[in-house]
Amino acid sequence: MILGQKQYSRSPVSQAYIWIADYYDGTYLSEYDLQTQHAHRFYDINKEKLVLFGLIGQGSQVYYNVANGVFHINADRYSISYECEEQEYPLTGRTFVYNDIIQFKNGSSEANMAGFSGQGNSGAFRxxxxCFNFGYKKTMNLNDAQINFQCVCSLPLKESVFFQIKISSNLDLPGQLVIRKNGFVVDRIIAPLRANHAGIINWDIR
Structure with missing residues (x-):
């Protein structure tokens, strides 16, 4: 296993971060092999064996625990719940399996149009x-409501790390999101839900 071991915090290739999938039998799959740098596909990940999923690079480890959905950002643990009518419903920290993993990258391309001028020249693209992103989506039942919850941790190269939180319900819920860091409440966000409409919040990690 790689995640949770501090000596693994650098990408073996020029890419700033690579994804890591840790399995319950102690093995793992990485986006690029840590020794040979051979590339692996995201769709090669065995979700049935998955216990931890996240990124390493830039001297950091960021990942989540598949057994409870709690995020580990370096040495800190982040959990999320929804509070409605004086009742708090954990969205993470439950004995579910959060193995519907998400991973994607945001990028851009620049074209050198000057390369198209002149006979025999071709344009160059860079x-x-x-931004690197990872997380999961999960459907769960909270009392009479069916909740669709998605949480993605985003790591922009030039900005602060943040969570993209998306939540919807089949019922109207006049509640708020509660975010905890290492067990202590660090933020409450008013987040009433309309039935069958998704709400999306970007929350800067602090």
Whole structure:
């Protein structure tokens, strides 16, 4: 296993971060092999064996625990719940399996149009990854409501790390999101839900 071991915090390739999938039998799959740098596909991940999923690079480890959905951002643990009518419903920290994993990158391309001028010349493109993202989505029942919850941790190269939180319900819920860091409440966000409409919040990690 790689995640949770501090000596693994650098990408083996020029890409700033690579994803890591840790399995319950102690093995793992990485986006690029840590020794040979051979590339692996995201769809090769065995979700049935998955226990931890996240990124390493830039001297950091960021990942989540598949058994409870709690995020580990370096040395800190982040959990999320929904509070409605004086009742708090954990969205993470439950004995579910959060193995519907998400991973994607945001990037841009720049074209050198000057390369098209002149006979025999061709244009040059430069592709740049600007943000790395990982997380999961999960459907769960909270009392009479069916909740669709998605949480993605985004790591922009030039901005602060943040959570993209998306939540919807089949019922109207006049509640709020509660975010905890290492067990202590660090934020409450008013987040009433309309039935069958998704709400999306970007929350800067602090």
């Amino acid at each position: 592709n740049t990854i600007e």
